[in-house]
Amino acid sequence: MIRHLKETDYQTIISVVNDWWNGRKMDHMLPMLFFTHFQNTSFVIEEQDEIVGFIIGFVSQSQQNEAYIHFVGVHPQYRELGIAKKLYEQFFTTVKQHGCQIVKCITSPVNTNSIAFHQKMGFQIEETDTLMEGIYVKRNYDGQGNNRVLFYKSLY
Ligand SMILES: CC(C)(COP(=O)(O)OP(=O)(O)OC[C@H]1O[C@@H](n2cnc3c(N)ncnc32)[C@H](O)[C@@H]1OP(=O)(O)O)[C@@H](O)C(=O)NCCC(=O)NCCS
Incomplete structure (x- = not known):
């Protein structure tokens, strides 16, 4: 339910x-x-x-x-x-x-399950100037040392 x-x-x-x-x-x-x-x-x-x-x-x-x-x-x-x-x-x-028209969310680069899930759900990863293990991350997005993967998905 x-x-x-x-x-x-x-x-x-x-x-x-x-x-x-x-x-x-x-x-x-x-x-x-x-x-x-x-x-x-x-x-x-x-x-x-x-x-x-x-x-x-x-x-x-x-x-x-x-x-x-x-x-x-x-x-x-x-x-x-x-x-x-x-x-x-x-x-x-x-x-x-x-x-x-658009949904956004973020995840930690260590959370590979979350990255795989969001990609399956049709989210794109925002391209940044930093690639880590093949994934674009926004460095220090949530404060010093807290890199994040930024997702977006169009609803149309
Ligand atoms: C990520 C999480 C929410 C996925 O929940 P879930 O109920 O298992 O996901 P679903 O069964 O709805 O999966 C939807 C799709 O994603 C895929 N998927 C889910 N987890 C996956 C994983 N770890 N690796 C690869 N694909 C995955 C499923 O195979 C499915 O694909 P399909 O539609 O082609 O069949 C769950 O693993 C979780 O709670 N993780 C811990 C908390 C977390 O990290 N949350 C996200 C960050 S806020």
Whole structure:
């Protein structure tokens, strides 16, 4: 079952997020504000009342016709079943209704699963002046030493 994100999902999701990211510390990047202010464009999928996947995204306030996906995560035992794809499709449909024509998101270069997933979902990687192991990265995008891969996808 797919439904909108709720404030009460915060504890559930924050308690699993580091595990779902393979032990990487991610929970500080998902404060409560996302659960309060971005419900219309954020979704969870439940299986027998348990959250097995979530997407947190929004319509850009400053970039016209753009939407942004901040986080997507799927329970490790439910991967490669099309859950993230379903969440992305729901997000694309929703932001298109708000006039968005392009979706952007970023990932860390170490997250090769995320890079493969986004490429499968039709995202392009923004070309920069730095190629690392065959992938374009934006150096220091999120602060010193925090390189990022920048994705974009046209919705048309
Ligand atoms: C990345 C992630 C969200 C993918 O979720 P998922 O539910 O397993 O993905 P789906 O089953 O919907 O896959 C959609 C497509 O991507 C492909 N895909 C998914 N993970 C992949 C991987 N690791 N390598 C290659 N392809 C992959 C699938 O094969 C599928 O392709 P298809 O449409 O041709 O069949 C999941 O692995 C995850 O939660 N990872 C940890 C959190 C994370 O890194 N999030 C992303 C950064 S914010």
